[in-house]
Amino acid sequence: MNRPMIEAADLSKRFDVGGGFLKPSRLLHAVDGVSLSVNKGETFAIVGESGCGKSTLARLLMRLLTPSSGRITIEGHDISDIAGADLRQLRRDVQFIFQDPFSSLNPRLTVAKLVAEPLEAHRPEMTASQRRAEVARLLSQVGLRPEHMDRFPHEFSGGQRQRIGIARALASGPRVLIGDEPVSALDVSVQAQVINLLSDLRDSLGLTLIVIAHDLAVIRQMSDRVAVMYLGRIVETGPTDAIFERPRHPYTRALLAAIPGPDGGGGAGLAGETPSPIDPPTGCHFRTRCEFARDECARTRPPAEPTGEMSEVACLRWRDIGEATDVMPVAPKRSAAAEARFRLYRDAMGQTENNSQQGNNR
Numbered sequence: 360m361n362r363p364m365i366e367a368a369d370l371s372k373r374f375d376v377g378g379g380f381l382k383p384s385r386l387l388h389a390v391d392g393v394s395l396s397v398n399k400g401e402t403f404a405i406v407g408e409s410g411c412g413k414s415t416l417a418r419l420l421m422r423l424l425t426p427s428s429g430r431i432t433i434e435g436h437d438i439s440d441i442a443g444a445d446l447r448q449l450r451r452d453v454q455f456i457f458q459d460p461f462s463s464l465n466p467r468l469t470v471a472k473l474v475a476e477p478l479e480a481h482r483p484e485m486t487a488s489q490r491r492a493e494v495a496r497l498l499s500q501v502g503l504r505p506e507h508m509d510r511f512p513h514e515f516s517g518g519q520r521q522r523i524g525i526a527r528a529l530a531s532g533p534r535v536l537i538g539d540e541p542v543s544a545l546d547v548s549v550q551a552q553v554i555n556l557l558s559d560l561r562d563s564l565g566l567t568l569i570v571i572a573h574d575l576a577v578i579r580q581m582s583d584r585v586a587v588m589y590l591g592r593i594v595e596t597g598p599t600d601a602i603f604e605r606p607r608h609p610y611t612r613a614l615l616a617a618i619p620g621p622d623g624g625g626g627a628g629l630a631g632e633t634p635s636p637i638d639p640p641t642g643c644h645f646r647t648r649c650e651f652a653r654d655e656c657a658r659t660r661p662p663a664e665p666t667g668e669m670s671e672v673a674c675l676r677w678r679d680i681g682e683a684t685d686v687m688p689v690a691p692k693r694s695a696a697a698e699a700r701f702r703l704y705r706d707a708m709g710q711t712e713n714n715s716q717q718g719n720n721r
């Protein structure tokens with residue numbers, strides 16, 4: 360379980376987003392020096408706000424994008440700049456599950472054709488009848504009845520269409536599945552079924568799963584370990600329970616605080632704008648929204664430090680602020696309503712005014 364399947368070392372992706380007439384070009388730092396290790400057979404989740412670089416990171420790990428710098432290895436083999444036959448082999452080994460089963464399936468093809476397509480590409484030696492038998496096997500594997508293979512996608516429900524997408528992904532015999540919001544387009548009742556299917560396939564086929572999701576409930580349900588991203592960087596990594604029950608990074612705390620409570624009311628959450636990835640804050644990217652920031656946070660990029668429990672946190676102040684036994688809101692630029700909630704929350708937590716002032720030296 361603990362052998363690395365995919366590793367990334369100091370991985371970055373910068374997009375040239377142009378500077379306009381007579382202006383120097385500008386670089387957008389979508390992924391900024393990410394290092395991670397995903398173990399064989401585990402479900403590894405990547406979470407963070409929209410635009411923090413989750414999809415770009417996933418596309419780098421699949422080599423749909425070429426890194427600007429840094430290395431990626433799969434079972435020790437460097438795939439950072441492979442091409443030709445090596446890249447084709449990677450396309451078999453690492454498969455993608457799309458968010459939207461409606462738009463990712465060609466509506467004019469039958470399910471049999473949709474699942475046969477990747478077989479034709481990756482296993483051209485198969486005869487037509489072998490392919491049809493394999494399509495039937497793959498459909499059964501994802502819990503669909505093979506006798507429906509000559510129907511079209513619109514004749515299936517959302518959950519069934521996502522299963523067709525998963526059957527397509529399995530057709531090449533992959534070792535890794537990467538899902539970008541794989542259940543977010545589905546009804547909540549169907550989400551659990553698809554999550555269970557993915558977990559069962561992981562166990563029975565020995566797959567490694569990497570899941571991008573913004574829904575923390577989904578992440579908690581399906582992942583073994585979690586990486587929390589903010590503005591292109593991983594700020595905290597650890598076993599799912601440790602991240603959810605004892606978050607250390609102020610951003611992780613804020614994300615968890617934003618989960619609505621059992622009464623449906625919004626959590627205290629994260630206020631303030633996310634800075635632009637074209638001109639991110641110096642030092643710690645999160646410092647402009649962090650209650651605990653100090654002058655040093657503007658000067659130094661926080662290194663990822665082990666905190667025990669197989670976790671790492673990239674925060675210069677993690678030792679001072681300790682672990683959260685309950686999540687608390689952070690953000691200097693709160694709206695009036697958020698400020699009122701924060702005061703209530705802080706009073707309930709018995710925090711001093713002094714603590715809340717500590718971050719105002721930015």
Ligand SMILES: Nc1ncnc2c1ncn2[C@@H]1O[C@H](COP(=O)(O)OP(=O)(O)OP(=O)(O)O)[C@@H](O)[C@H]1O
Nearest residue numbers: 374376387389408409410411412413414415416636
């Ligand atoms: N091809 C591209 N060219 C320029 N900028 C890009 C490109 N792809 C992504 N970006 C930018 O990189 C940043 C990270 O985008 P990315 O899609 O990876 O984030 P994300 O966390 O997956 O967001 P979401 O959850 O909304 O999909 C964003 O600022 C985005 O606008």
